[in-house]
Amino acid sequence: MDLVLQLLFTGIGIGAVYALVALGFVLIFRATNVVNFAQGEFSMVAAYLMVVFSVDLGWPYWLSFLIALAGMALFGVIFNLGVYYPLRNRTYLPVIIATIGASILLSNSVLAIYGPQPQVLQGWFDTPGIQLGPVYLDSQYLLIIAVTILLVLFNFWFFEKTLLGKKLQATSQDKEMASLLGISVSTMIMITFIYSAVLGGLAGILVAPVLFVSIQMGSTIALKAFAATIIGGFGDVAGAIVGGLALGVIETFGAAYVSVPYKDGFAFLVLIAFLVFRPQGIFGERVAEKA
């Protein structure tokens, strides 16, 4: 039982990272109808920004964190203007290829600067964790879970309670009608890219001390996050979060009880099972909402 609780904690911690990246996937997909294959590189770039500011320049952790997030917001702007905006009136295919191209460009640019050896980033806290009864709570996982909870609450408030959130939803449901009402569609898509880049960046910075900072970290996280969106129900915000958490828990338990080397395999087994037996995911794709 103690082990179950311990694994549950770790699983939710890593699942929260998948959930954040998955949320970024879904938000961009809903706004542009395109899967952003560079979503994982958003996390990777942010983790390397942390390495630049916190390790290389030796700035305080919190300052590096804020600057890295601001940098990700700017990155979202540049990504939108450079990758999506020039192709916005084309079909989805050129846009998808452009995001794949951006993904390759980003990881190879970082490779050219930092080389293939992984970098190490310290966690936010000096204390490694606390013992709570039978469960050891790692401080970085605690932080990840806390930040994810706050972001999910923020996300709900933003999309359900603010007029700007409603405009973003309207744009993702019917761009032409949104423009007829005077909603600036290009501004809404810009906001979506900024928000998704910051979400992905946050996930990268939070998970970096747990993993290593490497050019592959983006694709690993993105693959899991993509699986999470399908498990949760593609295009569904709640589904992305639940799918991410579920995937984190499943792979952690699989690693502990079955086989560590096949840890990643469990995630994809679950993905395949969903694709075969419930392709609409846990929450299903509410077809009417996509009309």
Next chain:
Amino acid sequence: MPLLEIRNLVVRYGEIEALRGVTIAVEQGQVVTLLGANGAGKSTTLRAISGLAKPASGDIIFDGHSIAGLGPEAIVRLGISHVPEGRRVFPGLTVKENIMLGASNRKVPASQISREADAMFDLFPDIRAFSNALGWTLSGGQLQMVAVARGLMAKPRLLLLDEPSLGLAPVIVQAVFRIISQIRKDTTVLLVEQNARMGLSVADHGFVLETGRIVLGGKPDELWGNEAIAAAYLGGHAKAHA
């Protein structure tokens, strides 16, 4: 000077010429109805006015200024609100949210927009009870009410209504046209209708479109008195041209 003047408007979709030189004028305070068969170019005319379709040539003058070539976001800010074919109510937003977003062309605080949306239910009492229902759950008549209410939230000087009666039961059609006759007190309306009888019943002026050209224009009485239009709408004449 007319509020809206369209001169020799040509719109092409690829090779197809949807409008081949349309000229109409809408005076301030009028309800003007565009009649015509399917594919005559009625919706395209509205889409060109609201900026969804780019004119190939010709001009669209609103309140003395050319708006041809402007984007839809800019045009609605000038005071032209387009309630398009098919209602296009956002399916995943509630009725009230849909209506509130109609004010996106104006810079007013959210609290005021919310009050104005509530006031809109006085004009559309049938949808008040569905204020918190999601768009996709509504019936065709309710969707039409929401679409018109949303269009009015822009406080337009010119309201473009595309086929408001399409697919609705006769009793609902009458309710929609009662609303149009109320709207006309404050707003100029350009109405597109296939239902000629209903369309002309509220109109000050009517135009008949056939295959991208205006073939007739005049007061409702004159149009009804015209043998060609009577033939077009009571016989098979218009279909032969469409």
